[in-house]
Structures are given as structure tokens and as C-alpha cells.
Amino acid sequence: MADITAASIHAAKAKSRSTAERHEARNALILSAPALILLLLFIVLPVAGVVFLSFTDFELGYSGFKFVGMDNYTELLTDRTFRQSLWNTTVYTAIVAPVSIFMALGFAMLIEAEGIGRSFFRTAYFLPVASLLVAMATVWQYLFHPTIGPVNQFLALLGLPGPNWLGSAGTVLYSLSIIGVWQSVGFNLVLFLAGLTAIPRELYSAAEVDGAKSAFDRFRLVTWPMLGPTTLFVTTISIINAVKVFETVKTLTEGGPNKSSEVLLFTIYQEGFVYLRVGYASALTVVFLAILVVLTFIQYRVQDKQVHYA
């Protein structure tokens, strides 16, 4: 008898607990619904739409479309323009991301050490981020002009032959990289400055007392490891931004000369909005997205292990 009562009480308790759990789960769903709906509407659905279109031969202006299966993707494999733009984007990213990260780190440490000019330098370096790149592109066009440009005039003063920066296939990608670095150093610098301010001063004192005499020792012992989370974030953002290069290419070179500055986003733009081949552009976009996702994933997997979150 006693056993039966105990068992039934137990069952009743379990039942009421599961009701409470169900109730809680329902509340959680209701509370997260707005975010889920927005996420679905503005991120998941468009991505699904692009993936869907990439299997079709849809062209803007034509009514109707038909499924072509993997045709768009097989075309990609043989498309010389696509391969060129993939390579150019890789080179551009391989230059802009590391250079802008290490320059920003160096400048951030110099500014941090400087007491008086701090806010001035911070603002000065942040200006390129705040300015409109399309507008500033004209300034760069002037600076890089082969004959009247100040850069080449300066080189001429030193007796060096100035290249045709944006006009020759050999230099155009490097010229664009310089502009890319100029544009992103400021943003990275502000992030690094914030990271540096967050490092406890006592750690530097401890390092000095422990015998870290040189600035290099203190950097290795305190600054670099403590900046781990910042560096991870800055690296991710820099790579993504470099892969997304478009404005300078569109305004200054149109991918030229002879496709030597053709980059992924520009190719997508050409296919989708100039040739109106939406299906093919969608396939390009899917590849582009996949590259970004894989890069981000690798980044977090590799760096997260070495990063210390205090």
C-alpha cells in the first residue's frame, strides 16, 4: 500500500515537472520568436533563394526559367574569368589582411605609449574608415596618376622610374592593396587600442619586476597573449573585408587592365547586373559565401585554441 502511494506521488511529481518544462519551453519559443522570424526573413530565406537560383538559368528581364542542375557550377570550373578573379582576390587578401593587422598593431602600441597625441592620432587613423571610399578613390586616382601623380613625381625626384600604378597589369593589384591597407588600418587600430586599454597595468609591472627588461620581452609575455581575443576578431574581420573588396575595383579599374584586377565581388556584379545572368551570378555568390564560411570556421578552430579569454 505504502509502495503504491509512494510510486503514484512520484509519478505525479514527474508529470507536474514535465508540464512545467513544457510550459517553459513554450515561453522560450515565444520570447525568441521575433528574432527567429527576422533571422529567417532576412538571412535564411535570401540565402536559400540564392542557392535555389544557382540551379536555374534565370536571367533578369526574361519571364520564366528552367532548372539546369549543376550546369552553372560546371561552367564555373572552366570559366577563365572566375579563376582569374578567385586568384586575384586571394592575392589581394593575402596582402591586405596581414599588412593591415600588423601595421595596426604597431601603430596602436605606439599611440598607446604616447600620452599627449592619443586622441589626435586615433581620429587621424580612423578618418579613412569614416570617409566614403568611392569619393576617396578619385584622390587615389590622382595620387597614382602615372605623370601628374604626386607619388610618381616624388619617385622622379629620387631618380626612380614610377610605374603606371593603376594602369599596368603588373602593378594594379598591389596598388589596390595599398588603398585597401590604407582603408582598413584605422579600423583595426581602434580595435587594437581598445584591446590594449583592457590589459591590466599590474601585469606589465609584474613583468618588469620578473625581469622582462626589453619592450620585446614584455610584448611576448603580456601584450601579445592578452590581445588574443582582439587579434582573433581583427583577423576575421580583416579577411572578410578583404575578400569583399569591390568599390576601389569598380571605380578605379573596372577589373582591368585585361582582368588583372578582376575580383570575386566584381565578377558577381558583372554577371548579375551587367550581363543580367542571375542564375550564374547566384552560383558565384554561393561559392563566395562558402569561402567566407570556411575561412571563418578555420579561423575560429585554429586560433580559438590559443586564445585566452580572461
Add this chain to the structure above:
Amino acid sequence: MSALSLRNIEKSFGANQILKGISLDAAPGEFIALVGPSGCGKSTLLRILAGLESADAGEIVVGDTVITDMQPADRNVAMVFQSYALYPHLTASENIAVPLAMRRLSTLQRLPLVGPLMPGQRKAVSEIGRDVREMAAALKIDHLLDRKPGQMSGGQRQRVALARAMVRRPAVFLMDEPLSNLDANLRVHARGEIVELHRRAGVPTVYVTHDQAEALSMADRVAVMIGGEMLQLAAPQVIYDDPAHVEVAKFVGQPRINILNSHVMSGGIVAFAGAICELKDKNITSGSPVTIGFRPEFVKVIAGDEAGESGLRGRVERVEFLGSEIIAYCRLDAIGATVVAKLTPAEGGKLSSSTPVRLDVAADHLFVFGADGRRLAADPILQTNTAELAHG
């Protein structure tokens, strides 16, 4: 010969003078506590000793080496920080190894990948590992060596910080409030441990704290700093029983010393509540303002207000029961002041708020301070009836 000596250390930040000529000598193996309210300059003095700040004037000597202008790394001085300042990305054993690696390995030997290829690196590294394990065993933290600071409790971190400071056998130990981040129980326990470690290391230690109980209980000598000046440097008992300055008397002791304004009567007599003192300095004119102080445990409280008895009449405002003792706050309406008395439960058990009482103060425990706060030498005059009351 003193193991550590500071001579006339001065320091200003802008127009703000933080240290106004501090001098101090520590004997070999001496434990000195620098105690004072926040902002008194004690931490700045410690940072100057470590070489993290430079003094505007003055000299620091360790043994027979002048270290005033040396880099922190070149002074053989170790420091334990308030936040412990452990490197969060390194394990306990790596943290403890840092000061050894910095001293015994060259920059190249310390580099990853390249370091192990350098001649002699392997031997030095294994020696460092052995020293770290020895130190860890001495501090009973061997089981923590593979943990990072984030995986340790406050007490464990504090031990790792101590190990990191001690492992290189420094000539001087500096500690900046190392116990203030521990909870109250652990703190009392850790006091004893630090004193024991200090005794074993036998190295002069300068210990900064704002907690007077910590300073009195741990140190061989206590230096009381207030407003950038060292007001008194003496053994804990002297600091307590014989304060040189009214601020020292106020800072040390719990509950706080009773401080009242008074003035000198003719013949250099200062009197309060049955206690009478005669100032030794006969040049102090009668009527000069003075401050008198007496510790709560030397106040005798007698219930009742029969006329004709000695002592000051008052009324109990509030009674605090603390187990082994009772703190009674007595209002003296005649002079508009409240006097705190510390009583045994037997003495104070019958007191409750608004009980009328008479107060008596022992004359030989009455301190007289001049207008500048300095202690004035005074002889107690023991009258027969008050003496009886005072000593009960």
C-alpha cells in the same frame, strides 16, 4: 648594517606631493608593515622600491648597493601584487618559471622553435623546472602546477603569486595588500602563512596594507603613513600603547580611540574624567588647546549616578554585544561628546541603552596631543580615589 634602507624619498605627481621625505631602515630578515589610509602614499613608496616609479629625491640601498636608478629587472627585488598579476595564459608552473627564465635564459633561448636549438638551453630549462617544483612543494601547490589562473581559487592564486616572487630568492620582498582579495576567514589563516614563509626566507619584507590589524599582527615593526609622511615607525605594541601622533592613535585600534578636545589648565595640568596628567613641557601656557585620547579598554563604566562620587556622568546610548566583549557608547551631556568603552561581559552585562553611568579613565593611559597633533609628554597624577576606580 641594515639590509634595506630608504633615505629621504620624495615623490610628487604634478603639484601633489605624495611622499614628503620618507626614511626607513630594515634589518636583515625584518618584516615591516607600511600601514595607512588609502592615498597616504604607501603603495607609491612600494612601487618606488620596486623600481616601477622613480623617486624625485632620495636614495634606496639594498645591502651595500645603491639601487635608486636601476631598472626593476636589475634590482633583486620581488613583489606580490594586490591582484596577484598572474599571467592568465600561462599555467601555474609557467607563471612561477617566468622570473627564472627571464634571468637564466637569453632572449634567443626563450623563443619558441628556435630556443631549444640554442646551446645550454635544455639544461637551463630542466633546472628551472626543478626549482619550480621545489618551490611549489614548499608552498604545497604541486597539484596546481598544470592549472591556469582562471581555474584556481583566490587563495590558490595568492600562493602561486607568492611562489613566483620567492622562487628567485630575492634580496627584498615587497607585498602590496596581498590578502585584500581573500575572504575574511582565509585572510586570517594566510597572515600566519605569510609570516612563516617570511621567517623561512629570512629576507627583509615590506608589506603594504590598509588593515591595521594585519599590520599589528604580522610585522616586526609597523610604519604608519598618513598624508605622505611616516608619522611613526615602531614595534606594534609601541604603536598601540605609545602613539607619537594623534593620527596614529586614531588609525590603530578597534574600536577607535576616544579623542576629545580639551585645554591646558594652570600648572600644565590636563584632566578628564578623574584622570589627571601634568605636562612635562612647562612652556605650554594654560588655556592652550590640546587633544586628549584614551583607548576604550581603559574607560571604566559604573552604573548609577549617585551624587558625590567621582567620574563623569553620562548615559548609555547603545550597547554592542560581541561575545567576548561589550562595546558601550556613552553620551556625556555635560561636554556634548560620546565616549566608547570596551568592557568584559561581566562589567557591561547590566548596561542597556539610557542607563545612567559614571565614567572613569585611567590617568596612566591618557594621551595628550598638541595642536599640531604631536604627542606631548605628560606624567599621570594618581589620586587615591581615582586610582582605585581606574584600576578597579
